[in-house]
Amino acid sequence: MNTDQIEKESLKQGKRLAKFTLRLVLKLLMPFLPLIVIILLIFFMLSILIAGVYSAFPNTDEDKNKPPILAGVFEDKEKDKELQDNYYKLCDKYNVIDTWAVNEDPIGPENGSIYEASANSPFYPGGKVEHVGGLRDSNGQDKKLRLQWGQIHAATLYYTYANDLPQITKELQEETAKGLHPYFYYKKSKVITTTTDEEGNTETEITVQYLLVEAQTIQGHYQYHYQWKTHHYGKTTVTLEELRDINQILPNRWQKLEDWMKEEYNLNDNPEDLVIARTAVWESGQGFDARTEWLNWLIDNSLSGEYISQAMIPPELIPMFKEAEEKFGIPWWFLAAIAYKESSFNPQAENITTKCYGLMQVSPTNWPVYSTQLGFDPDHDKDNPRAQIFVGAYMLVELGFKNVDWKGDWKEQTLPILTFYGGFVKVPSNKPYSSTQEWCRAEYASIIWGFAEKFNLRGVVWPTPGYMTITSPFGWRIHPISKVEKFHQGIDIGAPASASVVSVSNGRVTFAGWQNPNDTKAGWGQYITVRDENHLYLYAHLSAIYVKTGDEVDIGETIGAVGSTGSSTAAHLHFEVWDLALGGSSGKPINPLLVLRN
Template structure:
C-alpha cells in the first residue's frame, strides 16, 4: 500500500467517526497533522531513503554485503571453517589449496568460488564432478563439459568466474545467479533456480563469509538481512490484518525462506522458541539476543531457529531462517530493538543499525 492509499484508508476510518461524533472533524485534523504526516516526515528525515511514492521499494541507507552474503569479519579466509567444510565435501576433500591458488590467479574470491562449486555439485558428490571433473556446471556445445582432471576443471571454473566477475562486473551472488541459474529459464520448469542465490549464500556463510567485493556495516549493529529492503517501518501504520490504525513496534525486512537471518550484534541468546504467552505468540518462531548496555535485538517469524538459549553468538552469526510463522502475511523478518529488559521498551531499530541510537 503506497502512502496515498494509506492516508486514504486512514481518512476512511476517521470519516466513520465523524458520522457518530460532532468532534470527529477535529479528530481528523489532529490525527493527520500530528500523527500521520510527522511519521512520514520522520521516515524521510532519518536517512532511511524512504520512498513516499513506492514504499515497497524502500532501501535503507546502510551498506551491506554483496549479493546477500556477509563478509568474513576480518576480511580474511576462515581457515578452520574452510578446512572443515571441504573435508566432508566428496571429491573436494584435500582440494582447498587448489581453489585458493586458482582464485588468487584469477583475482576472485575463493569463498565465493568454492561455495558455487559446493552448491553445483551437491557438495562434491554429483556425477558431473565425480565422472566429468566439472565442478562448476560448465556447459559446452555437447552439454556438460568433461575435464581430464579435477584440477583442470577447477581451473576452467576459475577462468569462467573471472570473466563473469572481473570482465562483466557480476560481483554479487545475485548477479552471478542471473547467469548460472536464471529464474524463469525454459529448462527449469519446477523453478529450482529460485533457490540458487539463497543456497549459495548459505554455503558462503558456512565457509565464514566473503573475503572480496563486500563491506561490513558501518554502525554498531549490522544488518540482520543483507542488502536490506524495508517493507514496513517502525511507527504508526495500517494493520495488515484489521485495517485499523496501529503502532508497529519494529521494522519489517524483506527476505524469503530459507534465507539466513544474522545476529545484528554479538551477545547472548536469551529467548529462542515459539511463544505460547498471549501477546507474544504473534511473533511465531522468535529469537532474542541480549547485548551490552541492556539492549536486546529480536528476530521474529523465523521458519527455523538455529540457536539455543544461553548460547553466545558473534555479530553476523546465523540465528535462524526467514519465514512467516506467527501473525504474518508472508515471508519477512520482523526486527525489534528493546531497551532496559527482555520484551521491554521497543524503540526504532533503524538509528541503531545506522550507528546513531536514539536517546
C-alpha cells in the first residue's frame, strides 16, 4: 500500500471514528437534553451540540480552501451572515406558502363552532379555499409552530455532515426549507363588539379574526377547537370564539420530521438511530433559534419568577383552569400555580427522569388511566392542555383536595397532598430536613403557595379605570388617519385626557418616553412598555409618564395618563399585549382582550 493509499485509508477511518464518536455522544446526551435546555437556558446545549456537530466534520488538506459551514456561529462572519440572511428569507417564504382559509365568509355565533376538522377527517392536504399568505391566528398558535431558521440550518448541517459535503449551498437550504415547511389551515370568524352610550344607543362593529383549525408541522399535526364566549367590559360587550382544546392527531408527533429525515439522510430502519438523528437536529435547531430570538433578553434582564400576576398566565389556559375549577372544585388560581411550578405553562414539558409530562406533570402510568376515565384519548390528547389540566385536577381531588377548606388554612391542608403529588418520598442524605413534608414545604409547596397568592391577589385590571369603551378593536381596520387598511395590533380605549393609566401586571418598565422626541406627532407619541414573565404590555399616546425605564411596577399602579400624543385623532389609550413565547425580541402581538377577559 503506497503513501497516498495509506493517507486515504486513514482519512476514511478518521471519518468513521468521527461518526461513531458523534453517535455515541448523542446517545449519552439525548436523555439529558431537555434538562440542559430548561436549567441552563440553552447555553451548554449550544456549546455541546453545536460544537459536537462541527467537530465531526472532515477537515482534510483538500478542504482548507473551501468555505466554512457557518463556522463562526458565535461570531459575525460575512459567510455566516449571508447564510443566515438566506435562512430568514426562506422562513418568510415557506412559513406562509401553505396558509389556507377553509371558509370564504366569516361565521358568527349562530353557526356554532363549524369548519373544524377531526382526526379521521383532517384538512391536510386538502381543504383549500383561499390562500391567506400570512400567519394570522389571533391566539398566535401558528407562530409557535412556524419553521425557524435554526431548524433549517441544523437539518442542513446534519445532511452536509452525513454526505461529507464541503459547504451548505443555497439549493440545499431551499430544498430543506421546502421539505420541512408547515401547513396551516384557518377559519374566518367574527368578533362582534357592541358599545352602548349614555343615552342607551348601541353601535356594533364586526371585525374578522383568523383562527387556526389545523397545523401539520415538524412539531406535530394539531387540530384546534373553539367555543363562543361573550365578555362584558363596562358598556362594551365582545362576542368571539375562544380556544377550547388542542388535539395532536398522530401517534408520534415527530412523524413529519422523522419521515423527512429518513428519506433525506438515507437512514436505516433502526428506530433508535432515527430518534438520535431527530434529537440532534431538533435540539441543535432550538439552540440556534434561542440564541437569536430571546437569549439577549434573558442575559440582560434575567426575569426568573420575579414578576408574577394573573396577567402573565397564557390567556388560552385561563378558561381551561376555570372550567376545571367548576368541575373539580379546586380554585383555578391554585391549579395555575401548580402548572407554573411543574411546567412553566409548557404543555410539552417532560421530566427526563420520571417521564412525567405536560402542564401538570402526570406520570406515564397515570395518564392513560385517568385521561380515559375523563373521556380523553390518551394518544391524541397527550398535548391537549385542557386534558392535562383536567387529569391533574382529578388526581388532586382523589388525593384529598376535595376536603380542603379554601376559605381556611388551605396551605397546611394542601401540604401532605402536595408532598405526595410532588414525589417527596424519602429525604436525601444531603438535604437538611427532618421529614418529607418539611422538605416539600421548603422546596415545592411554599413556591406553589406564593404563585397561588399572587395569581389570586388581584383579578383582571383594566388599564384605564372607569373608562372601558373600546373605540377600535384588535384586527384589520381602515386607519383613521392614513385611510389605508392596516392591522391594528392592540385596542383603543376611549378616555378623557389626563385620565389615569395603570399597569395591568407586575413587571419591569423596559421603555418610558417619546417614540420620536423630535416629532411629537409621530407614531405612539409618549409610550410605556412593561414586561413580566410571559408578556410585554404597551401603553401609547400618553399625555404624561410617571415611571422611568428600569422601574418595577405593581399591578394596578398608576404609570401614566391618557393623552393624544403621536399619530392620534383624539384622547385615548392604545394598548397592546405581546406574547414573548412567539419569538422575536419582543414576541408577537395577541388580542389584549385575551388577557383582560373577565
